[in-house]
Amino acid sequence: MKYMKNESQFNMTTLVEAEDVQVNKKTENPERKEGLSKKYFEEREDVCVYLGVEVPKGEGGDLVPNKSAFENYYLTKEDYILRREIATSLVLNKPLLLEGGTGIGKTSAVANMCADLNTNYCKVAFGRNTTVEDVIGNKDVDIVDGKEVFLWHDGKLLKAIREGGIAFLDEYNFQGSKIAGHVNPIIDAILNGYKTVSIPENNHEQVTVHPNFRLVAAQNPPGTEEGQEFPGREVLGSETFGRWAYHKMPLKMSKEMRLNRRKGTMGKKIGINITDSEFRFLGNDIPTSELIDIPGMEHWAEKSVEIIEMLEEKSSGAGKDMAKDQRQKLSFNPRLEQGIDRYVAKFYRGDVNQVWSDALEYFLVNMYKSDIDKEKVREAIRQSYYIPPKTESKRKGLDENDEEDEEKEKQDLIDRIKKAKGEIPSWIVGDTEDSSVKAEIETAPSTPEFAKAKLELQKSETEAIKKYFGKTAEAIEVPPIPAEITAEQFEFWKNNKFKLHYSPGIEIKKDNEFPGMKERLSDNIYEWMKKDDKGKSKINIDSAILPKGWILIDERPKPQYDNGNQMYEDDILAPVLEDLRKKGLIAGYKEKGSRNVSNDEFNKPEVKETFAKALKIKPEQLELPKAVLFNYIGNKSHPEWGNTNTWEWFQDEYTSGSRLNGGDSGNGGLSYADYASSGFRFDSLGFRPSVRFSV
């Protein structure tokens, strides 16, 4: 059976499709570039492409489902991601075990993909009274040339093993299944890499496993999860578990997914937002034995072992820190590492950090249910990024081509900033010495317009403070804008969404009731300021006191979380961050210009110096806002900072090695403050520069 091109129903359900573009400039295979597509699903003559993952089509067979069965099936983002994960398992030939609730689309996904891929679909339901005849096969008496003979008829599993196809083992961990005793020895042999399997029911016939035979299994969690009971499911032993790539899925569809599916089925056009970073593209399929020649692979091989060991320690035993809410015991054996290596070999396209992040996301992050656990694994991955040493020729600085490259890079950076801002910061194009900034400050002439603007700002800030503090404001005198600020700086900051605010240096007490204080400062701040028996507090005891003086602060909205891809609007610091990453001063990240940095990284002298140059200030003036300042300016002028679910670093130190952060709308928005190790980077955590001026 041969399906015609463009016959797929998915082309109709793909509502948001980008143009075919090259999404990975680092590819080493130009031939592949032409085929890169950002369609969520694409069917070609010989392959089907699921979010970038190309799966070769099969050879057909009696058990290939009809595509028409899926015509009315509306695909949500989660459905596309699930298909991508199954597709990855198929191309890696690594069996995939999906654990999740009933009705979230596992069976449909496998059957649908078999129809697309023109390959046999063989479902074996361990939880039902499926018979051995139907699954393995049976012998029947028949008359051949007048003689009674026993003829063997393949069941569906055996048919798929002989002819190729996907065997979908449903309710894999169901205890007491009538067919498990017949099916499991066959599956075990295949999982152990045997090329032939023995069929006792047919006089131990040795059946050769077709190279296109693949295994996908699904199960409900053993025992009770989220109050939902799944009786009769057992915890798989580590030996069985370790043969699979294990993906933990939700127990039920999210409300959003349910609604989208219902509305989509009813014909409503629902936009599905799948970002570039959620696509996966196959690479050159480098032999695993040659990976070590690629810079960074050895680094990652070591780091991945460290990560796996850390996860094994944290995810096992009675007092485990991770996977606490998962009954199925996680195990980490050498097969897992082989799977990761195979992924890297298959998907490597020139970016070593990218391919290892994706591989570890597929094999490790997906093992965990809670977002917190997932984030811990991702953080460990990010901390392990490979930073290549500067190339020898660049160090010499004599190579003509390198000089050209450097010049080109610089020009690229300038062009991007020009495009984004319409102006070029002097720190890139001109003299990059601090003294130049100082000189600009000292020599810039004042103008009547600037004098007027300063007065207006002083006046408007006085009004804003009155509104916020009410009667208390009577004791607050807003001083003039500091003389050190030049007209050029003033204009530059205005154009780049930085604004001066006056902070009156008063203490925000726990019981203060100010008219403008809609969102109170977190109670945590007051708790952490309390001294213990030894007279020590967790944070500085002046943490509830606002700084005194004029503060320049980045006024951009805090972005909404988008799987770590969120960026600050029209961000002047994006090219700067990208440059810092290129130089290895801050760790790499999927979005090169992202404000995803640790507090330690922000406070590195070289980093602060670079930011300071970009913002036309002195490095010693630059800091992060204190929690109390973020709360105050947020209440006074920017309530929207508290309405998004990302976090920002604060300047406040919390005991040794930690810093405060907050702002997450899910935890209290402007009111919220928490702490984290200052070296950590979370994909929901950014920063907002603030600048202090002498009083």
Next chain:
Amino acid sequence: MDIASKIKKLIEVVGKLGEIGLIIIEDEKEKVGMQKQIAAELNQAGVASAKNYLEVMDFLEKSKAFYYLEETDKLDDLMLEIIAEYKTGIVSLQDRKNSTGLRTVKFNPNDNYFILILSRKQVEASGQFFEFIGPIESF
């Protein structure tokens, strides 16, 4: 609403949804009489009767609406297999009658429907099959 109207309504709904409908006979004492009445109404509406899983597979292959009345104590295991795979549009079972090996039928579930008839007692004795069922009517 009388039996005829309820059945007519059920046929209309499952026909539009392309799903499996279920009729439950609540009173075991009246089971036989109700079965006859329901079967008569379905026949009248042009819904064919399938006696076993092979006939069910025939009707699926022909895309013809049918009903299946369970006569044993609980839903037949092979019927459960068919019901569970209905939405994937492919059912593959050994042909036990003709001994011809695996029989596979492919169909478009969106273009057809069928109705199961079970008593409450049979429903309770059967394995988990409700997750695969669409509209339900009880008498």
